[in-house]
């Protein structure tokens with residue numbers, strides 16, 4: 001895969017018009033976009049996906065579905081002709097299987113543990129074994145069910161590749177260029193680090209969206225990805 005296509009820019013924006021403006025500013029530099037809950041909740045989200053696909057872009061619908069299997073299956077069936085390439089569901093019992101049953105051409109990505117969650121957060125919920133053990137357990141179950149890929153932080157990427165090889169797509173959010181504010185993300189890494197650890201794609205939102213020159217920020221990330229991929 002060309003290094004340029006390994007950067008997924010998150011369109012975390014309040015309305016489709018703002019998303020279109022950012023996509024136009026990024027121009028040829030970015031090929032894959034993530035449409036998440038904020039944008040999907042607006043009028044015109046479906047049209048935005050059509051518009052992106054019509055411009056030769058690929059779309060990751062990051063809706064992180066998590067519900068009883070019947071509801072997930074029916075939601076995925078309603079989304080499978082959306083033109084998106086990827087759809088996320090939580091790696092919870094029954095969820096991945098239900099999504100796979102209805103996916104059509106979509107690739108189903110199973111979200112293991114959100115990158116905003118730390119060991120301490122899990123300990124407070126009664127899981128004392130840490131993030132990595134939970135990512136490992138959920139990844140094993142999701143891949144056994146047949147998930148096309150996993151979403152995890154770059155910190156678990158090497159462990160996931162050691163355990164499961166390259167037979168799945170690995171997407172890593174929580175990417176922060178050196179010195180950038182982490183915000184609510186707790187398991188962060190640089191784009192190059194993520195690629196070196198085994199990620200196929202890195203997801204970047206605020207560091208591109210909020211940059212004074214988003215295109216320059218995206219191109220700098222892609223240069224970092226290309227350097228890491230060439231090593």
Ligand code: C5P
Nearest residue numbers: 010036113114115173174203204205206
């Ligand atoms: O702005 P930032 O780069 O932190 O955005 C990360 C994006 O990736 C957000 O849209 C967030 O919803 C998404 N994401 C994440 N952690 C996951 C899965 C998706 O941060 N485990």
